[in-house]
Structures are given as C-alpha cells and as structure tokens.
Amino acid sequence: MDAMTLQTQAERFLAELKRSPHTVRAYRADLRHLITWLDEMGHPLNGPGLDAYFAAHAQWAASTRNRKQTALERFCRWALQRELLDRDPTLHLERPSLPPPHPRGLRREEIERIFAEIPAEQARDALLFRLVFETGLRIGEALGAHVEDLDLTRGDEHLTVVGKGNRKRTVLLDDPRLVNLLRRYLRTLGYTHGPLFQATKNGRGGPLRYQSVQERWQGYTKRAGVICTLHQLRHSHATELVNGGVSLATIRKRLGHQHIQTTLRYAEVSDQTTDAEVRKWRRQR
Structure with a gap:
C-alpha cells in the first residue's frame, strides 16, 4: 500500500475502533507519524521498514514506544483480517521493558475518610486495615499473623511476621491508636493462640480469606468516595516514612524488601518535604 492508501485504511480502522476518544486520538497521531515517516524515507510497511522506523527514534521512552507499537499492532491485525x-x-x-510503576500513596486524611466508614461493631476490620496502614505490612502478612506473634510489652510493642521468601521480621507497633485497638480487640477474642484475624461465618471461626477482605475494603472505599486499593495502604505508609525523613535502609527493613532497589521506588519525596529539608540544612550552616 502507498502512503495515501495506508492513511485511508488507517482512518477506516480508527472509525471501527471501539476505544475512548482519547485513545483514538493517540492512535491517529501515532499512525500518521509512522505513515508519513515511511513515505518520506521510501520504506514500505514491512518488517525492515518498521525496524528502520523504531531505530530512527531510539530516543523514545519505553512507554512511548510501547504505546506506538500497540497502535501499529492493532492496525496491522485489522488490515490482515481484511486481506x-x-x-x-x-x-x-x-x-521494551517498562520500569515498575512508581508506588502511589494516599494522604493520611484520605485514608482516615475510609476508616471513618467502618462501623464500630466491625472491630476486626478496623484493626486489620489500620494495622496494614500504620505498619506497611503486606495484606498477606497481616492475615497470616497469629496472636502469639504479638508482644504488647508497654513501650516495646511489636509484631513478628513471615514475609516473602519465608523471611521473618519484627515490626515495631509505634502508633498509640493502633496499639489501643489491638489491646481492646484481644480482650474480645475467645482464644489466645491461632490466627489474629478469623472469619466468623455461621458462628464458626476459620482463616480469613483475602477475597473476603478485598470485598469489605472495596465497600468501605466506595462509601467514602476514595479510590484506594489494599496494597496502597502499604504504599501510603512507606510514603509517609520517606516524607518524614526516615532513611531508606530503615524503610527497607520495615517493609521487608529484599533489595534496596525496591525501596528506592519510594524515594520521590514531595516538594514541601524537600524544601523543609533544605531550609533545615541552611539554618545549621
């Protein structure tokens, strides 16, 4: 196909594309850029032509190339089906391999809005979600915690958890509200050994499943009008620590990261935090 025919068929493809207007506009721009370049360079729409096209634009970020490649692949499949x-x-x-997305944490006031939607009689839910938020535990680590893993010695409250790779770590319970919730919750339990969080289906205790926890959390976030996944509670805790000036080495140990590179993903601190740190340095000179 020559450039004129390619452009005409690309418009037909876009007209049939069931995607958002934003996606259609992006695909149109990407396909026009490709077709114009192929025409100017005298390349057909084939393997070598595409290799030359992407080689000529090696400066593109991986995300940009991925987007353009997706538009091109969908157009070619459409054209192939129509012979x-x-x-x-x-x-x-x-x-191209994409870097992992930067973890997105929420502000404390947004998380508290969700917690405010948990009914007072749902003490187990209130404790579970606050435990994840105030300690940065993975939800699986929290669900796997046992009563006997807790040490509530005053002034040295901590929890021992088993993380990825079956690695144990001790997590400090340094939030007074969380510790008070734990003490009150333990007094309501009819057992002193076993899972800290149990299901209460049909009046019988059993392991609390992730799916059940996920459904309950989604219900609370919906009522609060806040978009937040369970894993974002962990991200939010890590972001608070970074913005509070806690060292990455300490954050790595608290979150149970095996590699410091994982923790470095949280290193983008807010402008306000950066400004405060520079001002503090300036005063100390």
Missing part, C-alpha cells in the same frame, strides 16, 4: 496485508509485519517486534 489488506499478506503478513503481519509486527510479529518480530520486541517490546
């Missing part, structure tokens, strides 16, 4: 192409020229293209 406009003999073969799919995108099959040999490799996807």
